[in-house]
Amino acid sequence: MSRFGYLPHTDEDREEMLRALGIERVEELFRDIPPSIRLTSALDLPKPMPELALGKHMEQLASRNQHLGQLVSFLGAGAYEHYQPSVVDAIISRSEFYTSYTPYQPEMSQGLLQAIFEYQTMIAELTGTDVANASMYDGVTALAEAALVACQHTRRDTVVVSATLHPEARRVLQTYANGQAIRLREVPHRGGRIDMEALEAAVDGDTACVCVQYPNFFGAIEDLRAMAELAHARGALLVVQTYPIALGLLEAPGALGADIVVAEGQPLGIPLSYGGPYLGVMAVQEFLMRRIPGRLVGETTDAEGRRGFVLTLQAREQHIRREKATSNICTNQSLCAIAATVFLAYMGKEGLQELALQNYHKAHYFRARLLEVPGVEPLFDAPFFNEFALRVARRVSDVQREMLERGYLFGYDLGRDDASLAGGVLIAVTEVRTRADMDGAVAAIKEVLAQ
Numbered sequence: 001m002s003r004f005g006y007l008p009h010t011d012e013d014r015e016e017m018l019r020a021l022g023i024e025r026v027e028e029l030f031r032d033i034p035p036s037i038r039l040t041s042a043l044d045l046p047k048p049m050p051e052l053a054l055g056k057h058m059e060q061l062a063s064r065n066q067h068l069g070q071l072v073s074f075l076g077a078g079a080y081e082h083y084q085p086s087v088v089d090a091i092i093s094r095s096e097f098y099t100s101y102t103p104y105q106p107e108m109s110q111g112l113l114q115a116i117f118e119y120q121t122m123i124a125e126l127t128g129t130d131v132a133n134a135s136m137y138d139g140v141t142a143l144a145e146a147a148l149v150a151c152q153h154t155r156r157d158t159v160v161v162s163a164t165l166h167p168e169a170r171r172v173l174q175t176y177a178n179g180q181a182i183r184l185r186e187v188p189h190r191g192g193r194i195d196m197e198a199l200e201a202a203v204d205g206d207t208a209c210v211c212v213q214y215p216n217f218f219g220a221i222e223d224l225r226a227m228a229e230l231a232h233a234r235g236a237l238l239v240v241q242t243y244p245i246a247l248g249l250l251e252a253p254g255a256l257g258a259d260i261v262v263a264e265g266q267p268l269g270i271p272l273s274y275g276g277p278y279l280g281v282m283a284v285q286e287f288l289m290r291r292i293p294g295r296l297v298g299e300t301t302d303a304e305g306r307r308g309f310v311l312t313l314q315a316r317e318q319h320i321r322r323e324k325a326t327s328n329i330c331t332n333q334s335l336c337a338i339a340a341t342v343f344l345a346y347m348g349k350e351g352l353q354e355l356a357l358q359n360y361h362k363a364h365y366f367r368a369r370l371l372e373v374p375g376v377e378p379l380f381d382a383p384f385f386n387e388f389a390l391r392v393a394r395r396v397s398d399v400q401r402e403m404l405e406r407g408y409l410f411g412y413d414l415g416r417d418d419a420s421l422a423g424g425v426l427i428a429v430t431e432v433r434t435r436a437d438m439d440g441a442v443a444a445i446k447e448v449l450a451q
Contacts, residue, residue: 001086003025014026014043014415017370018319019338021204032193034095052262055292059120061248068081068272068370070407071404071405071407071408071409072408072433072437072440072441073408073409073427074366074408074410074411074427074428074429074433074441075409075410075411075412075428076386076387076411076412076426076427076428076430077166077217077387077412077426077428078139078166078260078264079264079266079272079275079432080245080266080428081272081430081432082245082269082355082431082432083355083431083432084269084271085269085342085343085346085347087342087346087443088269088339088342088343088346089299091338091339091342092335092338092339092342096111096112096113097112097335097338098332098335100112100208100334100335102331102407103116103311105310105370106135106138106257106308106309106310106311107361110309112334113297113310114309115310115312115338116134116295116297116309116334116337116338117134117201117297117298117299117309118339118341119132119134119135119338119340119341120132120296120297122340122341122344122345123281123283123340124283126244126247126251126252126344127242127247127252127254127258127261127263127281127283128251128252128253128255128256128258128261129252129253129254129261129283129284129285130254130281130283130284130285130286131284131285131286131287131288131289131292131296132281132282132284133282133283133284133292133293133294133295133296134294134295134296134297134332134334134337135279135280135281135282135294135295135332135333135334135336135337136262136263136279136280136281136282136293136294136329136333137278137280137281137329137332138242138264138276138278138279138280138333138348139169139262139263139264139265139266139278139280139281140166140168140169140172140264140265141172141280142241142262142264142280142281142282142324143169143172143173143211143239143241143262144169144173144175144176144346145176145262145282145285145293145294145327146209146211146239146260146262146282147173147177147208147209147211147239148176148180148182148293148327149288149291149292149293150208150209150236150237150239150259150260150286151182151208151209152291153208153237153288153291153417154208154209154235154236154237155313156205156206156207156208156235156236157181157182157206157208157303158181158182158183158184158185158204158206158207159173159177159182159183159184159185159203159206159207159208159209159211159436160184160185160186160187160199160203160207160209160210160211161173161184161185161186161187161211161396162186162187162189162194162199162210162211162212162216162222163186163187163188163189164189164192164193164194164212164213164214164216164217164218164222165211165213165216165217165241166213166217166241167217167417167418169213169241170184170186171210180301182208183259184450185202185207187199187202189216189218190277190383191380191381192216192218192220192379192380192381192382192389193216193220193222193223193380193382194212194222194227196223196227196230199227199230200230200241203230203231203234203236204233204234205235206239207231207234207235207236208236209231209236209237209238209239209242209259209260210227210230210231210236210237210238210239211239212224212227212238212239212240212241213240213241214240214241214243214246214250214253215242215243215246215250215384215385215387216240217426218378218379218380218382218384218387218388218389218414219384219385219386219387219388219389219426219428220382220383220384220427221250221383221384221385223380224238224240224251224253224256224257224376225256227257228256228257228258228259229257232257233330237259237260237421238257238258238259238260239259239262239264240258240260240261240262241262242261242262242263242268243263243264243267243385244263244265244268244281245267245268245355245356245359245386245430246354246359246386247260247264247356248352248355248356248357249351249353249357249359249360249385250385254285255284259285259288260282260283260284260285260288261281261282261283261284262281262282262283263281264278264279264280264281265278265279265280265281265333265336265337265340266278266279268339268340268343268344269340269341269342269343269346270336270339270341276367277333277335277336278333278336278438279333279337279340280333281295281340281341284311285286289313290313293327293329294332295311295325295327295332296311296312296313297309297310297311297312298310298311298312300312300315325380328444333451334386340379356385356433357428358367358431359385359386359430359431360385360386362386362429362430362431362433363384363385363386363387363388363427363428363429363439365385365435365438366427366429366433366438366442367388367390367443369438369439369442370390370427370442371390372442373442373445373446374393374449374450375392375393375394375449375450376390376391376392376393376445376449377390377391378390378391379391379414379421381425384419386428386429386430387426388426389414389421389424389425389426389427390411390424391423391424392423392425392445392449393423393449394448394449395423396413396414396415396422396423396424397413399425399445399448399449400413400425402448402451403441403444403445403448406444406447406448408440408444410425410427410440410441410445411425411426411427411428412425412426412428413425414426
């Protein structure tokens with residue numbers, strides 16, 4: 001090993017390369033770079049370590065993090081701690097899936113293509129739509145792509161956005177809109193749900209779509225049917241960002257009039273894992289089938305009449321559309337999509353319904369217990385699934401810090417995104433939480449708020 005740490009080249013290798021190039025020092029390779037922007041001092045790095053010592057050092061650094069095996073989490077806001085069946089990892093760790101790439105050659109990729117086809121089928125059924133693609137990068141970019149699809153279909157350039165949409169999703173939408181000359185028009189909320197009077201005033205003949213969340217960012221359940229009727233009456237589409245676990249209990253958005261349904265697929269068997277990789281779900285009604293970005297696997301028959309699967313209706317930029325492509329999405333999250341497929345197949349319809357019911361009942365139990373604590377009051381009173389907003393009598397960041405010291409991740413500080421919601425905290429409860437977890441958190445918050 002050379003003095004350059006884990007670089008594979010020895011001092012002798014470097015000297016031989018310099019002789020072959022006819023130079024004496026590596027720095028001569030950078031002579032065209034102005035001296036004013038060159039790094040002239042040594043990098044401030046620790047000395048190289050032997051492999052054994054480095055391994056111990058990395059373990060010590062990792063131990064400074066706390067993980068969900070050590071904490072009781074009531075944090076959601078778009079990323080959720082859900083049951084991870086061991087069968088998911090067992091299947092996606094197989095080399096046929098784990099190392100697979102784009103199935104450009106269908107004759108070599110029938111297994112992967114069939115798995116993706118099954119994913120599309122399950123997602124379409126779950127969301128109440130006709131067609132699902134396979135797949136997008138994550139939930140928020142799927143939402144932004146859905147808005148682009150609506151603008152292209154309607155030939156309009158205004159997107160109406162609910163203030164009850166996740167704030168990060170709204171920021172991503174703004175980024176996409178800036179590059180596409182699309183105007184965003186935000187509609188405020190009233191009591192934690194979209195203000196329907198303001199929505200009616202905002203949707204007009206220039207509106208391409210209305211973007212809403214179901215359940216929304218505050219956990220409240222919106223009236224999608226009324227929104228769909230309002231949007232459709234003015235020639236606009238309804239785009240719904242949903243929470244897939246909630247669809248085990250709530251009516252599917254497509255059945256309530258949604259034209260495009262998107263979601264973050266992380267709750268479907270995919271671990272939190274520092275924010276990724278996640279899964280962007282997108283599903284549409286049939287009239288939008290040729291406009292959706294990404295991949296679409298179709299079923300066909302071969303020359304001998306046998307069932308087969310192919311990539312179909314391609315509109316990607318490196319295929320036939322090129323500069324006329326409707327999106328720059330050029331890959332997908334196949335492995336995460338297959339994880340979601342295994343999860344949904346393992347749970348089945350009854351299992352998903354039971355999962356959703358546990359989320360619903362546990363969240364309602366915990367909210368009722370928290371509201372018994374002096375210094376806790378409801379922020380909103382709208383119907384909710386497994387997330388709800390409360391107001392606490394102390395600064396939320398202080399409460400969260402002291403709850404963390406007691407072993408609890410106590411929700412999401414709503415004041416981070418909206419100063420008018422200072423003191424508000426968003427609490428999520430999933431099926432992994434026990435009565436003991438919740439009762440312990442109630443006792444802890446009593447202590448914290450009593451100080």
